[in-house]
Amino acid sequence: KDYEEIVDKCCDAWNDILKKDNFVKKLCSREWIELV
Helix, strand or coil, X not given: CCHXXXXXXXXXXXXXXXXXXXXXXXXXCCHHHHHC
């Protein structure tokens, strides 16, 4: 609808990500990196 709704949805999504244990660490770690 408007800017505030976009910000609210982004904040909700960010907070959901932060609730997950090690989400960013798991997202950024890949086994194939160690093969290079």
